[in-house]
Amino acid sequence: MHRILALFALLFVAFTLSPAPASADPADIDAAARGVVRVIVIGHDGEEIFPVSHGTGFAVGGARVVTNAHVVQEAMDDDRLDIGVVPAEGDQAVYARVVSVSPRNDLALLELTEPLGLPPLTIAGNPPQSGAVTAVGxxxxxxxxxxLGQSDIFRAQPPVTATGFLSGRRPSREFDTILHTAPIARGNSGGPLLDDCGRVIGVNSFGTESAGSDAEFFFAISTRELLPFLRANDVQPRINSLTCRSLADLEEEEIARAEAQARAEADRAEREAEALAQQTAEARRTITYEVLDSRTNGMALSLFMLIVALGAGGVAAFGHMQRDMRLRAIGGAAALVAILCALIAWVSRPAFAEIDERVQEALREGAVDEGPSGTIATPEPTASAAASLTCVLDTDRSRVVGDPAEDLDIEWSGDGCINGRTQYGLTSGRWTRVFVPANEAAVSVNRFDPEAGELVMERYLLDLAAMRQARAARGQFVAPECGADEAASLDLASNQGAIINALPQRPNERLVYRCGPAMGAGEE
Structure with a gap:
């Protein structure tokens, strides 16, 4: 009995202490949902229109929308019916035409008669095999x-999101599908199945028939079917194959990395201090011996010259007694020279106070920072001055939702200009530029640290109201052209602050680039 209780206790502790599974980031799902549309088969009664049926679709780029073939099949079979597309937000609905249809794998590609500016969804290049998923439709x-009445169907409505879990991959109806438990119903057909980063891993198509207590499962057409279909119709989808990671995880890793770097720098400083102390002690010991030797030699030389002076004085005295003027002069001169040499030897002895000075001089002359194999280590170049740089995406420190460029070549000038056309604002030693495009529902905040050689791009995927607010704030000032003085750069940073302060606490995407001299830069 005690063993059973102990086993239950262990299981309880393991369950409560085990990390919770990652859940979808609501901001990413919301951003993806803004590219999801209602696809309506429209009937006509005179000038009046009415919905015959509807499904779901999502933007894949330009004015192209993906949905299920069975969603639009009725309109294809009846010329009297049209296809309409209603976005998730805004007040504009448009007609669409069928570009391509593949009944075999239940896929259809539509083209809008007028662009709606829908954000294209990113497709997962390496879809997860397990974990949480979200169906949108x-x-x-x-x-x-x-x-909702018939007229409400033609008005923009936010799509419904439902969460579940992946249950495996299996072929159905001669095409590849994903089995999952995120609830879908009639009308969800053609909508995306998303991973935790809001990337498409499948196109929802149909569900199982359940009765009583039978579990319900649902099927989504896999990207193995979707990607070839898009490419066959000249659509270049946005693909992301990186691991889905949360910003919270990245920030924890950044804190751990900074702490590890601080510890490494402290250890290095301690080692350098120990090495310096050892080098100082060795230099002091060597120089002390040299000073003692010099002092001893000086004293010995002084004593020797005194002895020589005494001898020469004796010769001079003997010459005086013998009244030999020549011998007396030679002896006297020799004695005088010997005494002067003794005094010089005594005075020129190094003082003990010189030891500290000579130790410091020896350390200054011998302070060489050596790298591996004894080679002199040269500091890494910084981008603080004008330079041609290649910036490489650091995937370990980035959260990537879309499909950004992995390498960027930029021309940097020391006054905050990139590529000769984009002036950055200066704040706290870092150069910043905020981009608010007119045709994309995203705000980008780019920060460049020339000393660290680091370019950080943060993208905020915003709804229609937030984008209008950001565009209004951006319209309140004019960015200076390249070559502006520091005052203009400071003013730009201040003006951009109104946009940055209105953004969400965390971006949807953070791209960290490490920048260094471009290949061939400076070569003839």
Whole structure:
């Protein structure tokens, strides 16, 4: 009995202490949902239009939308019916035409008659095999539960998101599908199945028939079917094959990396201090011996010259007694010279106070920072001055949602200009530029640290209202041209602050680039 209780206790502790599985980031799902549309088969009664049926689709680039073949099949079979597309936000709905349809794997590609500026969804290049997923679409039962009428179907409505888990991959109806438990219903057909980063891993198509207590499962067409279909129709999809990681995880890793770097620098400083102390002690010992030897030699030389002076004095005295003027002069001169040499030898002895000075001089002359194999280590170049740089994406420190360029070549000038056309604002020693495009629902904040050689791009995927606010704030000032003085750069940074302060706490995407001299830069 005690063993059973102990086993249950261990299981309870293991369950409570085990890390919770990662859940989808709501900001990423919301951003992807803004590229999801309601696809409506439209009937006509005179000048009046009415919905015959509807499904879901999502943007894949330009004015192209993917949905299921069975969603638009009725309109293809009846010339009297049209296809309409209603976005998730805004007040514009447009007609669409079928570009291509593949009944075999239940895929269809539509082209809008007018562009809606829909953000294209990113497709996972390496879809997960397990974990949480989110289905996004327009289930009919939700519309009915909300009491939506026919006219409401033609108005922008946010899509419904439902979460579940992957249950495996299996072929169905002669095409590759993903089995999952994220609930879908009639109307969800053609909508995306998303991973935790809001990337498409499948196109929802159909579900199982369940009765009573049978578990419900749903099928999504896999990217193995979707990607060839898009490429065959000249659509270059946005693909991301990197691991889905949260910004919270990245920030924890950054803190750990900074702490490790601080410890490494402290250890290096301690080692350098120990090495310097050892080098100082060795230099002091060597120089002390040299000073003692010099002092001893000086004293010995002084004593010797005194002895010589005494001898020469004796010769001079003997010459005086013998009245030999020549011998007396030679002896006297020799004695005088010997005494002067003794005094010089005594005075020129190094003082003990010189030991410290000579130690410091020896350390200054011998301070060489050696790298591996005894070679002199040269500091890495910085980008603080004008330079041609190649910036490489650091995937270990980045959170990538879209499909950014892995390498960037930039021309940097010391006054904050990139590529000769984009002036950055200066704040706290870092150069910053905020980009608010007119045709994309995203705000980018780029920061460049020339001393560290680091370019950080943060992208915020915003809804229509937030984008309008950001564009209004951007319209309040004019960015200076390249070559502006420091005051203009400071002013630009201040003006951009109004946009940055209105952004969410965390971006959807953070790209960290390490920048160094471009290949061939400076070569003839």
């Amino acid at each position: 327009y289930p009919l039962n939700v519309d009915r539960a909300q009491g």
